[in-house]
Amino acid sequence: MLKSLTKAFFGSSNERYVRSMRKTVDQINALEEQIQALSDEELTAQTDKFREQLASGKTLDQILPEAFATVREASIRVLGMRHFDVQMIGGIVLHRGEISEMRTGEGKTLVATLATYLNAIEGKGVHVITVNDYLARRDAEWMGQLYRFLGLTVGVIVPNIDEFQRRDAYNADITYGTNNEFGFDYLRDNMKHERGQMVQRPFNYAILDEVDSILVDEARTPLIISGPTEDKSDLYVSIDAIVKDLDPDWYEADEKSKNITWTEEGTDAIEAKLSEAGLLETENLYDVENTLVIHHLDQALRANIMFKRDTDYIVKDDKIVIIDEFTGRMMEGRRWSNGLHQAVEAKEGVKIEPENQTLASITFQNYFRMYPKLSGMTGTAATEAAEFWDIYKLNVAEIPTHKPVARIDEDDQFYKNTMDKFQAIAKAIREKNEIGQPVLVGTVSIEKSELLSQFLDKEGVKHAVLNARMHEQEAHIVAQAGRIGSVTIATNMAGRGTDIQLGGNLEFRIEDELGDMPEGPERDEAVARIKQEIAEEKERVIEAGGLFVLGTERHESRRIDNQLRGRSGRQGDPGLSRFYLCLEDDLLRIFGPDTLFSKMMNSNLEDGEAIGSKWLSKAIETAQKKVEGRNYEVRKNVVQYDDVMNDQRKVIYEQRAEIMDSETVDEVVLDMRYDTINALVEEACPPGSYPEQWKIEGLKTRLDEVLGLSPPLDAWLEEDTLEPEIIEERIRAEVDQQMDAKVARVDPSMWRTIEKSVLLQTLDHHWKEHLATLDALRQVVGLRAHAQKQPINEYKQEAFGLFERLLETLREDVTTKLMKLDVREPEPMPQGSLPDLPDFLTGHIDPLTGLDNSNDGDGSSRQAGLFGSLAGSSRAAVGPGGSETSNPYAGMEISRNAPCPCGSGNKYKHCHGAVSARA
Template sequence: VQRELNFAIVDEVDSILIDEARTPLIISGPSEASSDLYYRVNAIIPRLKKGEMIEHRDGKIGQSSREFTGDYTVDEKAKSATLTEEGVSSVEKILGIENLYDPRHIEVLHHVNQALKAHALFKNEVDYVVKEGEVMIVDEFTGRLMPGRRWSDGLHQAVEAKEGVKIESENQTLATITFQNYFRMYDKLSGMTGTADTEAPEFAEIYKLDVVVIPTNRPSQREDQSDVMYKSEQEKFNAVIEDIRHSHAEGQPILVGTISIENSERLAVQLKKAGVPHHVLNAKHHEQEAEIISQAGRSGSVTIATNMAGRGTDIVLGGNAEMLAKAAVNGDVEDERYPALLEEFITECAAEKEKVLAAGGLYILGTERHESRRIDNQLRGRAGRQGDPGASRFYMSLDDDLLRIFGSHRVAFIMEKLKIPENEPIEHGIISRAIENAQKKVEGHNFDIRKHLIEYDDVMNRQREVIYDQRREVLAGKNIRGTYNAIIEEMVEDIVATFCPEKAAPADWNMTSLTADYASQFNFEPNLPDLVAKGDTELLDEQLKKQAFGRLLEKEAEFTPEVLEHLMTVLLLQVIDSQWKDHLLSIDHLKEGIGLRGYAQKNPKEEYKREAYSLFMEMMGRIRQEVLQKLFMIQLVQQDDVEQMEAEQKKRKIITNRSDQADKPVQPVTRDEDKVGRNDACPCGSGKKYKKCCGQ
């Protein structure tokens, strides 16, 4: 049992509570979904044509019409891909079905939507890598691989089908909670990070946490230069290569930041052509991370890294003597050469540090701005540590995702008006402000998504608290008899209220249905003499409860109190877990379609709250019903009965096997070992002939 959630101190708190806020923590179990449909649907998507949305304005404010071309459209801002009417017709034609939106084909529609997402929105070596026949997710914030993590709702299987690797079985959610709500369960919460200031409003609104900025130990000497903007990506990369060559020749160590594995490897190819020695650090080569980072501060070294070098990494100027010495003895610090090598490298690194400081310290060169300013600040923060000198600069182009999706129009307009020629950069405060505004727009967009998520998850959170409190009480063994007594009382009251309403005359009471319902619930028919004639529902209620408790006492005498309490505990846990799992599935289905309520002029959030509450109350009723049915149906089986049942099963199995064998042709008897002749040596090892030994 998990202990009480009293106090948490979260390291890199912005990474956990903001970047990971949308990540649900899921406990899952295997489901019985087939993988064949994923392969079938996957073959369809490449045959569909990508289109776009064209908006027609008729000159009047607020009036416009939309036209969709192709088979599907992609909205990169919302990270969604949608079939057009033409696309739906194409899919129906290929699959040979009449109506894709028919309830019978709901599973096919779901597979098509996920396959479309996998092809249109998820890119190899950007969002994931394929390693040893497995699709591994790449963390968009750190650039690291996340082994063991899988996208939910069949998306991971769709990506596996796209890449032609083995499709792992789909899992069904048994329990789920978001990072946001998990950490809000703690009585006290705190954390530390170097980059929380830009997210102070979100920490205050969602977590009720204040952000306090602690001044640096020594004044920062890092020079953060203005961003440089180019028209095309190729022009930008040419300028980056030239800048790297120049700084490398000066002996300045350079850390080049990229936002994807694809870009890091593209840059590595161009540096190789330019004859610049370098190291690449990304999710594909993460095994050498410690070694590469330890030498990233050496004179003239060039290290290309994805975001994984941005957080919690300390680059020592001049190189890390300890790591160099360890590498020289293959990690064996017990080697007798190690102390002498360590001394030698300490002297060498100290001399090299002076050279690096003279060259201007570590130079951070960003090849693209990230969606979040915090990630850029983390990369910049690798230079100028503990008062050392350093510099940073970001290179950008109009083709970069950030500007292409969230705000290139204004920047492109400026560059057009200024008549900027090819291969000519622009450095201006307007550009930096436009980029910062684009980042703020993305951060605001992502904050709205997280806020929207937590508003919906808060509904589930209240339900989760009720269920988990109930489970915790059961696991702690607190008053299990009291829990069952309350369930029995509630069940009897429900039965009486349903079939014998207070305002109805006794002649209108449905005693036949009451008796049948009571019997199905408690596994015996109640004895109700003269109670209908008296017309007293309270007396009826009391009598039914008394008989149910009487039967429970009989069970206790049959099983002993200790055994019965153990059975009660196991039963209640099993039923709660089973019903909660089904409830989560119902809530997922509710969430998927709730947005459509907006078309009926209803508030989707209020509708979700109302229906989720209704589903929850239904689930609580089913828990009571199932627990009592199972408890009152349990029978004590004697050992003699068990042996008799086993004997009967064995007999039936023999008869079945005989009938199966009857139609088969008789097979000749075969031996696995060689035949032993009568005069051969006996195989038992006695040294005698077989006929005189075991063959007698």
């Protein structure tokens, strides 16, 4: 009661926080006339002035009012847009390293320019991170005009650019790109063998556009770089045939977690079928020798039971293409992990691609927590405020709208079954269409989009369908969703990135209608005509009630529903939103309380009849909160496990950086050699033991295996005073002598290069193997919960032991390689041949479900330049994208899909191979 009174009198804590920033906005506004009086040259010179002030000891907070006023004036002159006061507040929130929640259509892209400019003045680099390549390119070009006018440099990171373009983009004052590209570049940088090959600078400040999509929706899936393993196509096909012949009573499916468990009867039956097919190594299904078969069996079962065609994936060009559950887009090139994608390929009878092994990985949580300062903006963050604070220590500030929201949000309409619901939806759309009111329909899957499309065809309603099959046209379809009488069906509106304006979008209409018309009076006249048409049409749409947003069912997350609703009512426009639900909706069927079902069914709801009530809406919200809580626990679980690996990753990456930065690593190598000798002697001659207990024969064998050495151990043993320490010293002396003789035969600079190369390559090899072991450990450690043990604690303990073993193995392996290395002068490379370069893939993979949410674009997924000096030597031969006039690799047998040998990072067919095709 007291809390409510306090809130009513003083306002909420968020309102008080926003009010506190009004003083700073007043300071900015007070400078407006002074800044307006500056010429273009003087306005541009403000940047140098601010840099001098920072150099003299001022802070960013102290120059903020004048810097923001400068950006506002530059925006008016360059872009023709003036920042509102509420946008200034949003900019302050971003600068403070917080999340700015602003409604759709409030100009978040323009808000970001304020904090971006202010922080870029320092010259340490600002990363503006978006959810897709289209937005990264658009914003870099659009807002880049403003930054360049003020004397700052702008770069953009997208797929299919080479290493030199990437490095230049990262060295710019402001760098735009997608979350996946930034994350993969970090991992790739930490796989390189020379500091000069790395593209990223030290982290400084990042602004995340659609921050909830990046830090929440995609945060359950780590970024993974992987390399191919052996082909097991026959195994997938054999197991798929067995799975398709299973009795449903043999297993239990959990739709919530998309997991399947075998019944006792099922275990016996499947054991018999696998034995009959000759797929079991031993008779017992769960013997360790059968682990691989059981793993693939489980994946095949999930593929056949849990993953549905046209909902989770589509088949296109004889390939399985994953559908993004959040945006409804096709995710070309992305693959599920742990054999799941291969299981789906076997299920659908398409070509089975080989699995891949993890080479490097990181979660978005641990990647973005490396930024000293992080902020974000979105239209929907408040529902996840607790998670933003718990994981990232980011506060959420809700920024008021420039104009009051005029949209009407109606109660949900509830129907008995899907057919009744879709008939009612089609009827409601037809009624709105007849009065000219534009309708945007949100569906949760391609299947539902196409079903609704059939209903609308029956009603005779002309409409556009926007889903994964229409990816290329999506921006143009969304842009015109606010036109009179338009009906647009969209599979999930998250991350579309295109503003829906009532009456139509001017920019897209000009592009669609006047794309080929040359500049001149005729084009100017046509543009003026389109502007007039849009203005008139907007008035008609407003009279019809504005954009009507219709949801065909509730999403698991309230945020996604709010994103859909937020498409209507931008900048004070009128609008309407309504959701239609039924008992067969996945959310209610899987997560809804039983009482909800029983009460609805007992209410004698007639076919085609609808009800709506606040109680029902509350029950739906409760179900959504339940799912959100479960999803949060999944993301938290991912972080807990990755935190364990992150500590180890930091050690490895720091060690690699030190090795790359060192002129020589001879001291590191010497320490490794001595530690190895110490371990060998201690293993054979334990401290406190007697000489007769020493394992001398074993020591002889190990010295020969590891050091290639055969010291006179038997002769040494005849001495009465022999101690393990003396044996160790003598072995060291012999090893040093042998190594000195080897080094003396080689040029010193060449030997330093050899040592660094061996050290880095061995480190990378064992780190890769360690990651594979940790992946396997994660798969099985959950079973220890049955023994009343905490899986995460077990994982920490086991992972620590594995890491210690990794370091021991690394020391021994490096020592062995250098001791047994036969050093020769390098032979000249035969004409027309190049060393084979490894091929690897990028993925953004859920460790629990195998879902991959990354974009494996043609150029970004292949990184030939990592593995040698080719990238450094190719700059003169190849321009961006391989635009040179000749192909030095013509005549060589290079696969079109292999990395181009020039080191550009592009596939051969998109680089020098394209040159051959043109020639």
